[in-house]
Amino acid sequence: MRYYAYYPGCSMEATGLPVEKSIKAIAKPLDLEFIELEDWTCCGSSPFAGVDKAKAIGITARTLAQAEKTGLDLVTPCSSCYTILQEANDLLKEDHKLAERVREALSAIGLSYNGTVKVRHIAEVLFNDVSPAGLAAKVVRPLTGLKVACYTGCQQVRPSYGFDDSEYPDWLDQMAKSLGAKPVNFPLKARCCGSSLVISESDVALDLIHRLLENAQENGAQCMVSTTCPLCFTALDVYQATVNSKFKKKFDLPVLAITQMIAIALGLDIKASALDGNVVSPQKLLKPYLSAKPQAAGVETSA
Amino acid sequence: MGDNAQTTFLDEVAALPACGKISECIQCGVCSGSCTTATHWEYPPRKVIAMVRSGLKDELLKSNSIWFCVSCYLCTARCPRDIKPASIVHGLESIALKEGYKPPTKTTTMYKTFSESIVNNGRIYEFGFMFKYYLQTNPLAALKMLPTALNLLAHKRMPLTPKKVKGKADLRIIINKLSAGGGK
Numbered sequence: 001m002r003y004y005a006y007y008p009g010c011s012m013e014a015t016g017l018p019v020e021k022s023i024k025a026i027a028k029p030l031d032l033e034f035i036e037l038e039d040w041t042c043c044g045s046s047p048f049a050g051v052d053k054a055k056a057i058g059i060t061a062r063t064l065a066q067a068e069k070t071g072l073d074l075v076t077p078c079s080s081c082y083t084i085l086q087e088a089n090d091l092l093k094e095d096h097k098l099a100e101r102v103r104e105a106l107s108a109i110g111l112s113y114n115g116t117v118k119v120r121h122i123a124e125v126l127f128n129d130v131s132p133a134g135l136a137a138k139v140v141r142p143l144t145g146l147k148v149a150c151y152t153g154c155q156q157v158r159p160s161y162g163f164d165d166s167e168y169p170d171w172l173d174q175m176a177k178s179l180g181a182k183p184v185n186f187p188l189k190a191r192c193c194g195s196s197l198v199i200s201e202s203d204v205a206l207d208l209i210h211r212l213l214e215n216a217q218e219n220g221a222q223c224m225v226s227t228t229c230p231l232c233f234t235a236l237d238v239y240q241a242t243v244n245s246k247f248k249k250k251f252d253l254p255v256l257a258i259t260q261m262i263a264i265a266l267g268l269d270i271k272a273s274a275l276d277g278n279v280v281s282p283q284k285l286l287k288p289y290l291s292a293k294p295q296a297a298g299v300e301t302s303a
Numbered sequence: 304m305g306d307n308a309q310t311t312f313l314d315e316v317a318a319l320p321a322c323g324k325i326s327e328c329i330q331c332g333v334c335s336g337s338c339t340t341a342t343h344w345e346y347p348p349r350k351v352i353a354m355v356r357s358g359l360k361d362e363l364l365k366s367n368s369i370w371f372c373v374s375c376y377l378c379t380a381r382c383p384r385d386i387k388p389a390s391i392v393h394g395l396e397s398i399a400l401k402e403g404y405k406p407p408t409k410t411t412t413m414y415k416t417f418s419e420s421i422v423n424n425g426r427i428y429e430f431g432f433m434f435k436y437y438l439q440t441n442p443l444a445a446l447k448m449l450p451t452a453l454n455l456l457a458h459k460r461m462p463l464t465p466k467k468v469k470g471k472a473d474l475r476i477i478i479n480k481l482s483a484g485g486g487k
């Protein structure tokens with residue numbers, strides 16, 4: 001069993017719930033244990049940094065300090081939280097004046113941070129600690145032949161922290177392959193879904209979501225596999241209907257978080273994949289797979 | 304605002320976290336060429352940086368530029384001089400908000416409601432945040448959002464009560480300590 005300090009991020013308590021449920025469900029079968037930080041608080045995301053960066057780093061530092069006490073790597077499934085936590089972690093090492101002010105602020109709440117935490121995206125944990133081969137060995141319900149467009153989005157690979165290529169990442173394609181699926185070419189896989197502006201400048205965001213859906217569809221995808229980011233997942237799944245009405249399109253492209261897909265392929269109870277939380281229903285597309293009898297683990301995936 | 308800004312605006316920006324390298328920008332334009340939303344910006348990222356360095360504070364902060372940044376970090380990943388244009392853009396947003404500029408965008412209101420939600424709840428409470436945002440900007444636009452909200456409710460992705468987070472008291476202390484002169 002591998003242990004991690006876990007920071008779900010605010011969206012996982014609402015719009016990202018299907019992803020969160022699937023993460024919780026696959027952890028144990030994959031020998032992972034995510035220990036949620038107690039009484040964690042918001043990372044601030046981009047908007048708070050746009051209001052006051054020093055304060056934003058201050059509130060992020062609370063999370064880093066909490067994680068440091070556990071002595072474990074800090075794992076988050078949200079790409080926005082990931083970028084924010086990484087940047088704060090870096091800046092607290094580089095910017096000594098800022099670090100000193102933050103140190104004082106933290107001491108006022110009885111915490112301290114010494115810069116020892118390793119911040120990791122859950123994607124990277126799945127890819128490096130579980131690995132595509134490790135995953136393939138546990139597959140009992142391969143998604144053979146399912147044509148998928150693998151969407152990593154932006155903040156998981158940019159600004160680059162060395163996890164995967166920042167322009168054309170491949171980890172998600174490899175993971176999907178290990179489950180038996182067939183990734184299609186998807187040039188926009190690491191382009192932005194615009195979710196940070198979906199409320200205040202919705203035309204701009206919907207235009208970006210539209211491009212992603214179109215690009216996935218024209219390359220022959222039957223569904224999209226998204227990284228675990230609740231913002232990416234929601235943009236593609238929930239706002240697909242809004243894109244359809246705005247652009248007079250008929251997209252009906254199910255969006256599965258990779259963790260939902262893993263839950264299916266591991267043969268877990270149907271509740272584990274939390275598919276009933278998806279607005280664009282994947283039930284019809286997945287029916288042949290879901291009704292197939294599970295086979296012996298590790299046979300017949302293309303990893 | 305903005306007069307005698309020739310050096311002060313640049314200094315003000317360069318002093319913000321992660322903005323210190325702005326003077327090393329070679330104006331190559333890679334950031335503008337990469338920017339996901341540049342077509343919407345009155346002045347795209349490269350020009351934003353040039354305007355900071357030329358002290359054109361009012362012109363820049365009254366414009367819609369910077370507010371269309373979706374934090375995709377293409378600029379930051381590709382910049383040959385490690386300038387971190389995205390950080391500069393968000394830094395400029397904070398200056399504009401603090402100094403009361405009124406750029407033509409609703410993103411300013413979104414940022415404020417978002418941040419209030421953090422301070423009030425300790426975490427973003429998505430339903431409350433969106434509700435407040437629409438009340439403050441355009442309640443009619445909320446009607447357009449209704450199908451989305453109903454979809455989220457129907458799929459149990461929009462809890463109607465916030466979680467109780469004790470740590471919000473900690474956040475207030477941290478924020479107070481990091482206010483200019485705060486905690487001194």
Ligand code: SF4
Pocket residue numbers: 327328329330331332333334335348349352378381382383384385386387388
């Ligand atoms: S890419 Fe970097 S160096 Fe080039 S113009 Fe933009 S900020 Fe300046």
Ligand code: SF4
Pocket residue numbers: 334337338339340341348371372373374375376377378379388389392
């Ligand atoms: S991070 Fe912002 S400024 Fe940079 S390329 Fe993306 S949208 Fe443009």
